Every structure is written in C-alpha cells, then in structure tokens.
Amino acid sequence: MNWIGRRLPRLEDPALLKGGGSYVADRASKAAAVCFVRSPVARGTIVDIEIPSDGIIFTGRDLVDVKPIRPILHRPDYVAIGQPVLPVDRVSFCGQAIAVVVADDPALAEDVAEQVFVDIDVADAIIDFEAALALDATPVHPDAASNVLVEGRMRTQGLDKAFADAAEIVTLDVRSHRQSAAPMENRGGLAEYDAASGRVTLTASVQMPHMLRTGIADTLGMPESDLRVIAPDVGGGFGQKMSLFPEYVVLVWLARKLKRSVAWIEDRRENLLASAHGRDQAFSLRGAFAGDGRLLGLDADLRSNIGAFSCYPVTCGVEPLMAFAELPGPYDFAEYGVRSRGVTTNTCMMAPYRGVSRPTLTFSMERMMDVAAKRLGIDAAEIRRRNLIKTFPHRSPTGLVYDEGSYLQAMEVALDAADLPAFRERQAAMRERGQYLGVGLSVFSERTGYGTPAYAARGMEIVPGYEIVDCSMDPSGDVVLRIGSSPHGQGLKTSLAQLVSDELGIEPQRIRIISGDTDATPYGWGTFASRSMVIAGGASKLAAGKVAVKLKTIAATLMETSPDNIELKDGWARVSHSNQAMEIGALARAAYHQSHRFKGLLPGLHESAVYDPGGTFSNACHVAMVEVDIETGGVRIERFLVAEDAGVLINPMIVDGQITGGVAQGIANALFEEIVYDDTGNLLTASFADYLPPTAAEIPEIEIMHMETVSPESVTKAKGVGEGGAIGAPAAIVNAICDALSPFGIELFELPATPQRIREALRRAGVATYA
Amino acid sequence: MKAAAFDYLRPASLGEALALLATHKDDCKILAGGQSLVPAMNFRLARPAILIDINDLDELDHLRADAGQLKIGALTRHAAFHRPVVEGPLGTLLAKVVRHIAHYPIRQRGTFAGSLSHADPASEWCLVATTLRAEMVAKSARGERVIAASDFFHGTFTTALEPDEILAEIRLPIMTPDWRVGFYEFSRRAGDFALGMAVAAAKVEDGTIREARLGVGGVGDRAIRLGALEDQLVGTPASSDVIDSIDRIAREARGMIEPSGDIHASPEYRRDLIAASVKRALTEALA
Ligand SMILES: Cc1cc2nc3c(=O)[nH]c(=O)nc-3n(C[C@H](O)[C@H](O)[C@H](O)COP(=O)(O)OP(=O)(O)OC[C@H]3O[C@@H](n4cnc5c(N)ncnc54)[C@H](O)[C@@H]3O)c2cc1C
DSSP states (O other): OOOTTOOOOOTTHHHHHTTOOOOHHHHOTTSEEEEEEEOSSSSEEEEEEEOOSSSEEEEGGGGTTSOOBOOOBOOTTOOOOOBOSSOSSEEOSTTOEEEEEEESSHHHHHHHHHTOEEEEEEOOOOOSHHHHHSTTOOOSSTTSSSSEEEEEEEEOTTHHHHHHHOSEEEEEEEEEOOBOOOOSSOOEEEEEEOTTTOOEEEEEOOSOHHHHHHHHHHHHTOOGGGEEEEOOSOOOOTTTTSSOOHHHHHHHHHHHHHTSOEEEEOOHHHHHHHSOBBOOEEEEEEEEEOTTSOEEEEEEEEEEEEESSOOTTTOTTHHHHHHHHHTTTTBOOOEEEEEEEEEEOSSOOBOOOTTTTHHHHHHHHHHHHHHHHHHHTOOHHHHHHHHBOOSSSEEOTTSOEEOSOOHHHHHHHHHHHHTHHHHHHHHHHHHHTTOEEEEEEEEEEEEESOOHHHHHHTTBSSOOOOEEEEEEEOTTSOEEEEESOOOSSSOHHHHHHHHHHHHHTSOGGGEEEEOSBTTTSOOOOOSOTTOIIIIIHHHHHHHHHHHHHHHHHHHHHHTTSOGGGEEEETTEEEETTSSOEEEHHHHHHHHHHSGGGSTTOOSSOEEEEEEOOOOEEEEEEEEEEEEEOTTTOOEEEEEEEEEEEOBSOSSHHHHHHHHHHHHHHHHIIIIIOOOOBOTTSOBSOOSTTTSOOOOGGGOOOEEEEEEOOOOTTOTTSBOOOSSHHHHHHHHHHHHHHHHHTGGGTOOOOEESOOHHHHHHHHHHTTOOSOO | OOOOOOEEEOOSSHHHHHHHHHHHGGGEEEESSOTTHHHHHHTTSOOOSEEEEOTTOGGGOOEEEETTEEEEETTOBGGGGSSOSSSSHHHHHHHHHHTTSSOHHHHHHOBHHHHHHHTOTTOHHHHHHHHTTOEEEEEETTEEEEEEHHHHEEETTEESOOTTOEEEEEEEEOOOTTEEEEEEEEOSSTTSOOSEEEEEEEEEETTEEEEEEEEEESSTTSOEEOHHHHHHHTTOBOSTTHHHHHHHHHHHHHHTOOOOOOSSOOHHHHHHHHHHHHHHHHHHHHO
C-alpha cells in the first residue's frame, strides 16, 4: 500500500483536539513568573530607572556583560547594528524591554513592574520610513551614518532601451501597511535550572531551536552544551518565532543568575507591541510594455521598513533582498533595474512573516499587469498569457533559476473553474441593479525548499539550509526519526511518517518523530521558508532509504536471494516472483541480535542523511470574486479559487490546510490587518479589538485545484507550499475590488483595502453616500 | 495582562447587595457577565478594590411581558434574545439585533443591563433602549427610581446611575403588530462593535405612518434618537413612494450627527455609514 498521496488524518490531532497538547504555558506553572517592563516611548535617553526596594528586578546595568544581538550580512551595503538585550542608555521603540521583574506569580510580577519608574528624556521618534529616508533625518542608530541599513541594486544593460522602445509605460506606487503574523499562541519561554549539572533547559515557543541555542550561548558567552532548547507543541509561528529575541536571552540569564526556574508567557499586547512585524513596504514600479502587452523591462524602487533592529539570524536584509531578487515573479522579461532598501525607524523590529516580501511584490506586479491590460485594451488573462514563463529551466534577470512549473496551465485551470463568461454576465446584470461584482487574478511563483547556496548568495554569516535526519529502526521494527527541523503546527510529523512508510514498507503509526529538542535531534534549521517538506522530507527519505537498503540486504541473506529481489511492503519483506517472505520486525531483530551473520554490515539499523537542495519553485493562480458595497466600502468575498502546483502531494489534506490557512492570512492582509502607530511611535493597535485578524465568518470556502509538475530538484518530488496562500491572495482580492469599481475608474494600490479606504476612493471619484 | 488585586464579594440577596454598594460606593464595582469589566481589569484600565458579584440574585433574574412592557431583569443574558422573547415586532427586532453583539460564548454571559450600565457608544442595546424609549429601574438602599432613556446615558461609559445604585430592570414598550421594524449595522468583522448602525420602527395604519422611531449608534459619545426625522416620517404614506423620502431622510441624517474619528473610521466615513444604515434600516422596515 502506498502512503504518499493519501489524506491521512494527522497523527498529531488526537492529542491536540483532546487537550493533550503541551505548550510552554502548560509546563510553566511551577516556575517563578517573569514580567518585562517596556518602554512607553519610541525614542529617548534613559535618565534613570527607579526600582522598588522589594522585588527581584534587573535592568541593562545588571546585564552589561551580555553581548548585544548583532546579526551579520557580508555585503558592503549592510550596516550591522546591535540590539542590547536590555538597553542601558537609550530606547529605540515603544515596547522595548528595559527591565525585568521576577515574582511568584504573573499578577504579582505585573504589580511590581508597575512600580518600576523609568525616567526617559524623550526625543522625536522617526516612525514613517519615508521620513527616515529624508536627507536631513537624524539616524535612528547613532553608530549608523544613515537610516538605510541594507541596499541591493542592479541594472541590466538593456533597460534604457526597453523603456525607449515601450509603447506604454505604467507607473505605480504601491503601499503595504505593517502587519503582525499574529500566531494563535504568543511567544513564551520557561528556563529551568538544573542544580546537579548547572545546565539550563529553555522550553520555548520557537521555530529554530538549534539556532536559538547557538544565539543565546554566543550572547551570554556560555558553552552551548550547557543549554538545551526544547520547542514543544507550538501554536503557529509564521516566521515570527524564528528570531532570537532579547526576552529568551534574559530568561536563560535569570535562570543561571537566580539558580531557579523562571517563565515568561507573553500576552497579546506584548506580542503586538514588541515581538516582530512585517510587510511595511512601499514599492514604486515602472513597467515598459510593448504594444502587444509584452513586458520589456521593469524599473523598481523598493523600500522596506525594518524597524529598530535587525532580526537574528536572517537579518534586516530578509525583506529588502527577497524583494530585490524575486520581484520579476512568474514573468519572462530580461531587462530589470532595482534599488531595494531596508530602512530603520523607531518601531518594532521586522522579521520574516509568511511570504516575506512576496505578498507585496506579487501585489505590485499583479496590479501592474491589470493596469497595463486596461491601458492597452487587452484582457487581464491575456496579458498574463503573453508574459508568463513558458520554457524551463528559466533564468530570471536576477539569476534565479526556475525549475519546471505550470504557470500558464495553472491560470487556465483556475479560469476554467471560475467560469468567467458566466460571471461577466452576472456582473453586468447586477450592475444594472447597483450591485458591484468584480473578479481578480493573481499568478505568482513561490521559491521554496532552498538550501545553503541561496542563503550564501545573500552573504549571510550564518548560512542555513541543509537538514540532517537520523533514522533508526528498533529491534521490533518500529522507527524513530530524529529531525533537525521543528514543526510549529503544520502536521509535518504526519507527512514525514507517510514518506518514510513508503521507503520502509511499514505503517505510519509505527514511525515516531522526534523534533524540537537540541539534546535529542541533530543540528538543524527548523521551520521557515516553505522548506520542511522539501528539505527535512528529503533527508528523511534518504535516511530511511539507507535503512531500507540494509533491511533488504539482511532479508536477502536470510532468504538466500539477491537484495534486488526484495520488496518492502505492508510490514513484510517479500521475494519477488515467489511466496517467500519475512516480517520486517524479524529482520530488525536479526539486525541487532544476529549481526554476526551479516558480513560487511554494521550491527543495528541506524542511518543518517543530509539534504541540501538548490531549491524548487512552486506556482499558483488565485482567482477572487468579490462584491463591493459602494455605500459602505464593505467587501464580501463570493468565491476564492486556487490552482496550485506544489509537485507531488505527500498528504493532500495537509497541503489543502496550508493553502487555506495561507489564503486566510492573505485575506487578512488584503482587507483587515494593519499595525498603526501614531506620530510619536505609540502603538494604536495593541489588542485584537483594533488589530483585526478575520474570523471564520470572514473567510469563504477556498476551492483548491492541484497541478503536479514533477521536479528533479526535489528528491521527494514535493515542492514547498507553506506560503503561497498568503502570497497570492491580496493581489487577487484587490484586483477583484478594482474590477468591481471599474465603472468609477478606481484603482487601489494600498494594503489593506479597508472599507474606509475604499469609500475614500469612491468619494474622490464622486460617488457619494446620500450626501 | 493580569488584573490588579481586588476583593470579591458575592451577596445572596438584593438587600445585601444594596447594603454593600451603599458601604463601598466608588471603591466597588458590580460584576454581571464580566464581558466588559473583566477585560478592562486585565488591561488594568479598571481597578476596582472590591467586586460585587450579582449573579446569585434571583430577584434580578427575570424576563417577562407585563402591562404592555417587556421587563428585562439585570441578569438576563444577551443569549436570551436569540429567539423572539415576545410575540410581534419587538421580539423580532431584538432577535435580529442580538446576533450583532459580540460572539456566541460572550452572549452566553454578557447581560442586557451590563451593556446599558457600561454605556459603550457602539452598544446595540444602548441604541435599542434609546430609540425605543426604554425606562431604567435603578435600585439602591435609598430606594428605587425610574430613569427615562433620554436621561440615562450621559456619555461614553457614563450613565445617570449613582455609585450605590444597581440597574435592576429595563422596561421596553411592547409594539403592537402594526409596527414594522428594521435594523442595519456595519462592523469590520462579525461580532465587532458597530462603526455605524441604525434602528427604525414605524407604526403603520391604513397605509400611513402614524408613529416612528429612528436612532443611530456608533457615532459620538452615545446613541442618538433622530427625533426631527421621526416627525418627518409621521403622516407619510408607507407605499412605494416612501423610497424617495427614505433617501432624503438618509441624507438629512448625515448632517445631524457630529461623529468623531478613530483609526477605523474618519468622521466623514462615519457619516457615510450612518446615511447607509438609516437608509437600510428604514427600507427594511417600510419598503
Ligand atoms: C470580544 C468582545 C466583543 C464584544 N462586542 C460587543 C458588541 O458588538 N456590542 C456590544 O454591545 N457589546 C459587545 N461586547 C460587550 C458585551 O456585550 C458585554 O457583555 C457588555 O458590554 C457588558 O455586560 P456584562 O454583563 O458582561 O457586564 P460586566 O462586564 O459585568 O460589567 C460592565 C460594567 O457595567 C457595570 N454593571 C453591570 N451590571 C450592572 C447593573 N445591573 N447595574 C449597575 N452596573 C452594572 C459593571 O460594574 C461594569 O462597570 C463585546 C465584548 C467582548 C469581550
């Protein structure tokens, strides 16, 4: 029986659904409670911190020996800045931790924290990144000459000619407002001190446990071996939980200093204020189009607000450099000019968030295609047909090599399912009645599963990418897989078990996967960048494949045939064209207890494998159908279709879950979520009453269709699918809104397209609500 | 996000509760459903030294029609209105409105009286009470008084209630079957507070509007009854030509409000929403 391709219910779910999950907060009840005192202002000099006499309180002065968090990119245009775990002299954003309180319970810790009085000499904060770019702007960091901390530039030779030859030049200024990944579980950590060994175990809600251990050890100047990091069940991360945050360094410092266990469970206000944000970007594009709609060249100025600090380990280059490299997306054109800057401001740090820049760049490209199509009198699908990549491998203007995909086919499949002719009829009929329907397209590429070469190309000092997997079968024939990757809720254990089942011929239920424990797993990079299935999956397949080879050799010896004649399936090793067979459990027992019989084989069944691929591109087309209420600016999504090509689907149900969840976050990005600061850098959206993740009521049924391009770039034949939903949805929705509002000539270039903004545009177009 | 320390008292009778209120006055707060108070305490925006939990007071747990009024005791939860509580237009209207209040679990605990006492300017029940001219029965150790809706709401989170008073009952006039009702609300997500909303009701006899009620909420510091527009509606025929007057009334409604702005809605946008809400509520009632 093949397990790959089956909609196997997730092996994780029985525990999670019955309250048997174990998150950090579930484990923290016996520890002392930690509360951080946070800066009430965005920028200023710390004059004094008055602390109450009773209470365990530490400030930056107590942690002067702790090194700042200072991630490095080896690029001439990168300016490294340090983030003190607790600042001594100045604060750089509202919400920055400036002191830490330890007390018996969280309420008492808050009581003490309230009595810490911080005297800050407040300075004018730089919040808006256009202001930060002004020539006379004061640098946010005194040790950096300007507020541009990283800048990528390139310009192909023929760009000027492309513009000279253009029949139509489309210019647009796109703005994506800041967002939070808003994982269901906030951050949190429990640092336990073991008096016997002097070691600390940090249990934390994180995506990169091994990296966290290295980062904390480096910052505190302690041996890595004295620290164990555990990522237990994690309630979502979406990139937010990748970075090394000061809070975790402080927790380990406290456990060592106080020789006791301490826990910090972040609340939602802190998470919105001081974890990490993303997508605060302004992109200016100029596209040179030929009369037939072919894109000849693209010139872009891209600005990303990276906040007050650079996130470790991926650095503040993560958004600007992703935008720099991947703006061309699914389109085939040669001439490209780009300047992409990461700009620092007195706001919460930017860190990766599902999609990283690609939601904004897809939004920009797809808006540009629609605008160009209208100007040139070409249908929106047709202009894409003329520009999409059709031959493979494709080399982009920035040198990225796209493996085979189905850009055009995916769009045609989605369009067919959407039945556009019928939609257009209905749209026309409803317009007569003053109801405005619209349809929008979004075609995009999603670079996934990339290993060290891609990160090395960015000049990262810490180059992530590979995964190591240890696979061992015990004497009963059950398997333990130890992975360096670290799932945060996406069902990875189920998918890996299916993959390994097919290699070894045993049921997925017999495969236990150990992850997220630096004492029990090989060094690995965790979960991000749509990598786990491709890379940890690839390493799992390779490691299990080695065990399979050994099993076959043992079986061949015992049944006196050649290993080539052995097939592992349904728990048995069978000799082909005969009825001879042995249970896999019996072979495993022999491997351990009769090892003397197998000449040239090491005893036992324990293998390890590494996988470090170059990367593979998934692709998809999203189609949104919406109705816009022109009196209120409200948007209702009627239908949302996704035609996705992620190669071979290991577990289609889990893949559909990834797409649906991603689209939900894309809808949030398109219509709802926005982090808002006032002019002084004070956060105005510090709870879910003002920061608005959509609820189930706002998310329509997502109709998903699959294409299956098999790529040689992935040993599992699977491509990554973690981010696509979030990448494509904003463009499709806003294109649909603009289609609905086309009778009024309205084009929107801002995310999210809130009802207020839509009404504003309508008002400017002279459409009044009973005025 | 943990509340500051407080004492918790749970009186067994109304008399006992009123005595506690008389003693502690400003130092204490009544705890009803806790769906507004507890979040405010967790944010430490509210720091009552003493909580007086009224959930054991059977005297406040009633909901009945009596002498032309719907009498809503202080422990009546939002969820009680999911199905019509009285026959006729009032029950229908309340059942329609309640679905816009927060989410299902919150509606199981939150109370009608708690909403009025809390006096959020975007509360649906405050709008209903204002527009339909409810009466509030306040009790204290000093006695009982009945306060008209028009005198009850003083502004954002402030009412006519004295610190020693409890809102014991709300009385809504029951509408006869010849009333027609409508409600419209615009909010960002299901269950969010309204950015703009309107309630409309009209008593139609022989095809003509004889009495009208029109109110808007989510703008300004409290719900607003649009009395002048109610007067305009009276005498209008409730037939197809009412559509023109509805547009006119929606237009006038925009000019009668002075909304404030926040990150979700500028004053101008709120005017749009009020105009649209008035039009839709009236259309539902009349067209
Ligand atoms: C996520 C969320 C969404 C919400 N959305 C909405 C919404 O869309 N619309 C809406 O209207 N509400 C909404 N609410 C608020 C909810 O309706 C509350 O239930 C209501 O505002 C207060 O009722 P309560 O019984 O919970 O009062 P409590 O929270 O117990 O008390 C609120 C205040 O009223 C006082 N009080 C309570 N009862 C009395 C009384 N009988 N006499 C005197 N004082 C009293 C308390 O002392 C306190 O000051 C929402 C709440 C949440 C958490």
